[in-house]
């Protein structure tokens with residue numbers, strides 16, 4: 001809900017504020033570009049202004065809700081509010097609060113949350129909250145029985161006073177937090193048709209690292225549905241990053257999977273992971289990426305025991321980022337639903353079908369090296385060199 005006449009979105013960032021002024025300026029610049037791209041991608045009118053630690057989106061009242069929703073999808077944003085802008089004169093703010101109350105208050109407990117960045121103003125936030133609260137009360141008391149509750153209000157009248165304007169709002173839409181996308185270097189995101197890998201990729205994006213998605217085509221063990229699911233989740237992720245290229249590298253892995261299935265039993269899944277990582281490393285050299293992100297979590301699968309992660313990780317010199325390492329499955333599923341990458345599929349495809357009846361949970365590197373094909377890494381490197389770029 002926004003105040004009548006609201007045509008501005010106040011955008012708040014969090015971790016960016018912990019940076020030095022130079023870095024903060026730089027990151028705010030990236031955030032502004034990303035906000036502009038989100039608005040353009042969703043056909044929302046608006047101009048983004050970079051100022052005082054709080055980017056502003058100037059839009060129309062009709063578009064202010066959509067613009068706020070778009071801002072709350074931008075990495076680095078902690079919250080966004082659709083605002084009415086008035087001058088910093090106390091009387092103007094108090095009058096505007098009364099007017100907003102007349103239009104929007106429908107009963108229940110209310111609070112005024114006032115903050116000011118400019119400590120030179122002739123009034124402080126407590127004065128303003130008190131006078132604003134009285135004005136709201138008087139504006140609605142004939143029709144309702146208003147009540148003030150600063151701890152658990154039904155409606156909060158927010159006031160944020162900056163150098164030359166005061167911003168009045170009724171809601172704060174939460175954003176993802178983190179850092180603006182592009183504030184870090186890119187990483188290869190290994191995306192499967194599963195639930196976890198898109199969430200892991202999203203978490204890296206949230207910390208500012210653009211992703212280069214890579215899908216390993218498992219041949220007959222993957223299948224068209226498996227690939228379609230992987231592509232669909234990348235499409236969903238691209239909604240958060242319209243100014244970044246999220247084309248997918250499809251790495252051919254079918255022949256190697258066939259070989260692993262015919263020649264290996266228990267350690268097969270681990271060698272397949274080692275193939276993935278080495279292929280990702282080669283692709284990273286090709287596209288100048290700096291790490292690999294996967295959806296693995298400790299103990300979630302046999303290939304993800306602490307011991308097995310240690311053995312599989314030896315296949316690459318690059319860091320493997322596993323943002324979900326300590327997450328429980330239900331939290332991963334909840335996040336996947338929240339970011340709209342959840343794929344409600346029971347199709348038995350991908351790695352599930354490659355898995356043998358008896359899986360290795362306690363691997364050692366030497367016996368695995370003995371068992372796996374000698375040319376596993378050459379195969380991975382060649383597959384990555386042959387990877388084709390496809391639209392998700």
Ligand SMILES: Nc1ncnc2c1ncn2[C@@H]1O[C@H](COP(=O)(O)OP(=O)(O)OP(=O)(O)O)[C@@H](O)[C@H]1O
Pocket residue numbers: 189190191192193194195196197198214215216217218276293294295296301350351352
């Ligand atoms: N076909 C594939 N292409 C690219 N990466 C893959 C593929 N299969 C698995 N991975 C990567 O390896 C990780 C662990 O594999 P796992 O077998 O647990 O995947 P999954 O259960 O099929 O999918 P997810 O982990 O996404 O739920 C995945 O999170 C993903 O990063």
